[in-house]
């Protein structure tokens with residue numbers, strides 16, 4: 001089918017310039033300390049510029065977050081790589097849930113690493129646009145439109161959950177939708193910054209670890225911020 005033929009050719013449409021920029025981006029990630037080979041390979045493979053509007057594609061390999069409309073952003077490559085490297089180490093395979101599809105780039109990275117990817121977005125325009133990019137790349141990412149702060153109960157349990165928006169605290173629903181041994185990677189904090197937090201579900205309960213500080217747009221929903229709070 002059309003989908004399957006495009007799947008084996010992630011580099012498309014006279015992509016030589018973008019390919020060399022992608023290699024530069026990966027070199028920079030390595031200088032920043034990202035060493036996980038699966039993560040670096042996925043960054044080399046996924047055409048990040050296709051997750052940008054045509055007019056913005058020249059910025060696709062810059063080292064920063066970038067506006068994608070609707071007041072939202074595609075996260076900085078380092079941030080995506082950092083979170084993905086945690087997942088890669090802690091829960092290297094299986095079924096992964098992402099909350100905050102945004103552009104779809106993070107979901108595509110997880111797909112390229114061989115995960116079965118489920119992703120939830122609350123903004124319809126982003127849900128639709130990312131869906132078109134997934135189709136174009138022939139990715140079999142499962143999408144849901146709605147508030148993902150409570151997870152995706154009918155598809156639970158997950159080997160990993162990654163939240164790409166800042167939460168006021170760890171949502172109980174997300175933890176409860178992890179398999180034993182599974183991990184949740186989530187930035188937790190207020191509008192002045194969030195600490196990357198990893199919750200691992202063990203046979204006995206949970207283990208919580210806190211890493212570097214980042215700046216995300218707020219997770220808005222029943223187990224996130226109220227729409228009016230907007231991240232505290």
Ligand code: SAM
Pocket residue numbers: 072073074075099100101102103104105106107120121122123126146147148149164165216217218219220221222224
């Ligand atoms: N992962 C995205 C990417 O690769 O482009 C970047 C995500 S952006 C930093 C955060 C996204 O989370 C936004 O698109 C926002 O609309 C979404 N979001 C915020 N709260 C949400 C919720 N409760 N459920 C689902 N999506 C949510």
